[in-house]
Amino acid sequence: xxxxxxxxxxxxxMLVTTAAFAQERDNGSFSAGLETNTTYYLxxxxxxxxxxEGHMGSNNYLKMDYSWKGFYAGVQLEGYLPALSGYFPMNxxxxxxxxYDAYAGYSGEGWDVRLGSLYEQFGSGLLFRTYxxxxxxxxxxxxxxxAGYTFGDFLTVKAIYGRVRDIKDYTNAMVSGADxxxxxxxxxxxxxxxxxxxxxxxxxxxxxxxxxTGAVPHNTGYSARxxxxxxxxxxxxxxxxxxxxxxxYNYQDSTRCEAVQVxxxxxxxxxxxxLTFRKLKNPFFQGYRxxxxxxxxxxxxPALTQQHSYALATLNPYTTQFxxxxxxxxxxxxxxxxxxxxxxxxxKIHANFSTYYGGILDMVTGVRGADELLFRDLTIDAERWFGxxxxxxxxYSWQTFNPATNGHASELWNSHTVVADMTYKFxxxxxxxxxxQHLYTKEDQKNWAAILLEYSFAPRWSVxxxxxxxxxxxxxxxxxxxxxxxxxKIRAAVNAGRFKEGYLCSGGVCRLTPAYTGVNLSxxxxx
Amino acid sequence: xKHYIILALAILLPxxxxxxKTLPNVEVKDIDGNTVNIRSIMDDNVPVILSFWxxxxxxxxxxxxxxxxxxxxxxxxxxxxxxxxxxDDSRSSAKVKPMVTGRGWTDITxxxxxxxxxxxxxxxxxxxxxxxxxKDGNVxxxxxxxxxGSEEELFDQILKLQ
Numbered sequence: 288x289x290x291x292x293x294x295x296x297x298x299x300x301m302l303v304t305t306a307a308f309a310q311e312r313d314n315g316s317f318s319a320g321l322e323t324n325t326t327y328y329l330x331x332x333x334x335x336x337x338x339x340e341g342h343m344g345s346n347n348y349l350k351m352d353y354s355w356k357g358f359y360a361g362v363q364l365e366g367y368l369p370a371l372s373g374y375f376p377m378n379x380x381x382x383x384x385x386x387y388d389a390y391a392g393y394s395g396e397g398w399d400v401r402l403g404s405l406y407e408q409f410g411s412g413l414l415f416r417t418y419x420x421x422x423x424x425x426x427x428x429x430x431x432x433x434a435g436y437t438f439g440d441f442l443t444v445k446a447i448y449g450r451v452r453d454i455k456d457y458t459n460a461m462v463s464g465a466d467x468x469x470x471x472x473x474x475x476x477x478x479x480x481x482x483x484x485x486x487x488x489x490x491x492x493x494x495x496x497x498x499x500t501g502a503v504p505h506n507t508g509y510s511a512r513x514x515x516x517x518x519x520x521x522x523x524x525x526x527x528x529x530x531x532x533x534x535x536y537n538y539q540d541s542t543r544c545e546a547v548q549v550x551x552x553x554x555x556x557x558x559x560x561x562l563t564f565r566k567l568k569n570p571f572f573q574g575y576r577x578x579x580x581x582x583x584x585x586x587x588x589p590a591l592t593q594q595h596s597y598a599l600a601t602l603n604p605y606t607t608q609f610x611x612x613x614x615x616x617x618x619x620x621x622x623x624x625x626x627x628x629x630x631x632x633x634x635k636i637h638a639n640f641s642t643y644y645g646g647i648l649d650m651v652t653g654v655r656g657a658d659e660l661l662f663r664d665l666t667i668d669a670e671r672w673f674g675x676x677x678x679x680x681x682x683y684s685w686q687t688f689n690p691a692t693n694g695h696a697s698e699l700w701n702s703h704t705v706v707a708d709m710t711y712k713f714x715x716x717x718x719x720x721x722x723x724q725h726l727y728t729k730e731d732q733k734n735w736a737a738i739l740l741e742y743s744f745a746p747r748w749s750v751x752x753x754x755x756x757x758x759x760x761x762x763x764x765x766x767x768x769x770x771x772x773x774x775x776k777i778r779a780a781v782n783a784g785r786f787k788e789g790y791l792c793s794g795g796v797c798r799l800t801p802a803y804t805g806v807n808l809s810x811x812x813x814x
Numbered sequence: 815x816k817h818y819i820i821l822a823l824a825i826l827l828p829x830x831x832x833x834x835k836t837l838p839n840v841e842v843k844d845i846d847g848n849t850v851n852i853r854s855i856m857d858d859n860v861p862v863i864l865s866f867w868x869x870x871x872x873x874x875x876x877x878x879x880x881x882x883x884x885x886x887x888x889x890x891x892x893x894x895x896x897x898x899x900x901x902d903d904s905r906s907s908a909k910v911k912p913m914v915t916g917r918g919w920t921d922i923t924x925x926x927x928x929x930x931x932x933x934x935x936x937x938x939x940x941x942x943x944x945x946x947x948x949k950d951g952n953v954x955x956x957x958x959x960x961x962x963g964s965e966e967e968l969f970d971q972i973l974k975l976q
Contacts, residue, residue: 316835318936352838591905595870744961745964746966749959773957773961813958
């Protein structure tokens with residue numbers, strides 16, 4: 288039994304570490320997390336959802352961390368028995384497998400040294416980022432070494448070296464990099480003006496198998512960043528430039544990779560505003576050239592748009608394109624409590640506008656098309672309490688989606704989504720929440736309506752029922768129910784019903800979660 | 815499946831008894847982007863409500879709103895502070911400051927954990943997750959998820975620490 292073997296090794300490892308310090312009075316700190324996300328799938332002729340062989344999908348994670356003084360060690364064990372439907376490439380779907388990652392390090396007196404699996408981000412991640420996102424199935428940690436040192440409180444230097452993690456093992460590519468961040472204002476002890484300067488270099492080495500493709504073994508790049516802050520104002524910018532890495536994932540594009548991003552924000556007197564501009568050219572960076580999936584990117588180029596949480600506003604999310612210019616604006620304002628507009632607890636309003644233009648790459652020929660609108664979204668929402676017990680959120684989103692960004696040739700899709708989200712508190716513990724959603728569009732699957740009812744008995748229980756209805760085209764009702772229980776360190780939730788297919792996106796890449804009908808159990812224990 | 819979970823718990827229990835969970839030695843950023851150590855939140859020597867949230871997490875916004883609304887009353891009865899760590903990555907971390915200002919959340923200290931270093935070190939697996947720390951930085955209470963009214967339990971825990 289593989290699991291037994293791993294667990295035993297693990298337990299021994301941890302015991303040895305802890306035993307070494309047993310004489311000390313300070314026993315150190317221990318923390319752990321256990322998570323299971325398990326689904327039993329059923330066939331559903333209405334949606335065409337078919338259960339995988341064995342009807343089961345189960346993603347499991349166990350992570351343990353121990354630290355003593357400045358030293359720490361930890362391990363993460365993952366078990367896919369097999370992976371939930373929609374996770375991972377075709378060739379390993381349906382396979383039961385386990386894997387583990389371990390790490391140890393020291394931090395203190397300005398030092399930061401770590402061996403084993405590493406998560407690191409340079410700047411905003413345009414040049415380099417490794418991270419874990421279990422919802423997406425992404426864990427691209429480097430396996431290697433990191434060393435960093437901070438002088439005073441104003442200068443930090445660090446260097447990394449390691450190989451890129453793949454789903455089951457590691458790739459053959461080696462990544463090395465260094466990062467420097469310097470706070471001019473802290474070094475000069477300025478009070479009112481903040482000024483930081485940062486820079487990074489990164490190299491990926493990967494052997495070139497076939498000559499003549501334009502691929503080179505070393506792909507080197509850099510990023511330069513600066514931020515200025517004064518009063519409520521903040522201006523920051525980043526420029527990234529890197530030698531291209533022509534491969535399967537970028538249609539063999541050999542033009543130089545470039546990205547520039549500028550953010551300008553102001554906050555004060557209950558008001559917050561942010562303007563973002565970004566321009567990208569061939570920005571993505573894969574852990575290895577022949578990669579075709581989303582699991583091994585080593586940089587992070589997210590779509591800079593409003594991230595919606597109401598289901599109908601997320602039907603067609605925008606994904607970052609190879610060639611894109613655009614930006615977004617966010618405005619937040621709070622009408623103070625006690626005023627006529629603000630009412631008892633203040634009224635909060637928010638607006639976001641985002642728009643992107645660019646030429647879409649032909650997926651077969653790799654040729655860039657003419658400039659066109661890629662995506663546009665105008666979203667407005669307001670939240671206010673009426674009296675002591677009733678809260679209402681009103682939401683509107685007007686989205687223009689270009690289906691060609693998703694590989695569909697067709698006209699632009701325009702949609703209007705409205706939501707009323709109401710909560711009524713009966714007393715300190717009992718509350719009822721209702722969401723009414725409607726999406727109006729003449730394109731794709733046409734009109735949708737959705738309703739959610741959620742009854743909560745604080746602090747432990749919550750029960751909800753959802754129906755998403757595509758009444759404009761298919762007539763299918765996506766009905767599902769949820770019960771969740773939370774007590775201290777444990778949270779358990781059961782979801783059952785019919786779920787629509789959808790896109791989960793991160794860093795410019797999206798994973799299509801297939802439609803499914805079934806029962807899901809999610810259990811989280813955090814110690 | 816079931817066996818794996820039981821096995822995992824059996825391994826975990828002895829460790830849990832051995833070492834208590836405390837605030838790790840991890841760098842985060844303050845809301846203006848300056849690097850600070852998370853342990854600096856204990857500098858005032860008072861208990862802390864430590865919440866993990868992100869800007870597009872609806873229950874997180876409900877919870878922080880409820881805590882901020884109740885804070886005025888709570889602060890009259892107890893000495894403590896509220897720290898909210900935003901795990902927004904670079905997609906939305908620049909929105910944290912304008913958002914919290916534009917929601918009028920003035921009674922909470924906000925920090926940024928852009929690449930989830932603190933979130934991983936404290937084994938936060940879902941959000942919102944709230945920890946209550948005694949004045950020495952030991953985790954004495956944990957709660958996952960938010961239901962309207964569950965903030966009252968946080969205050970009950972804070973009262974126990976006075």
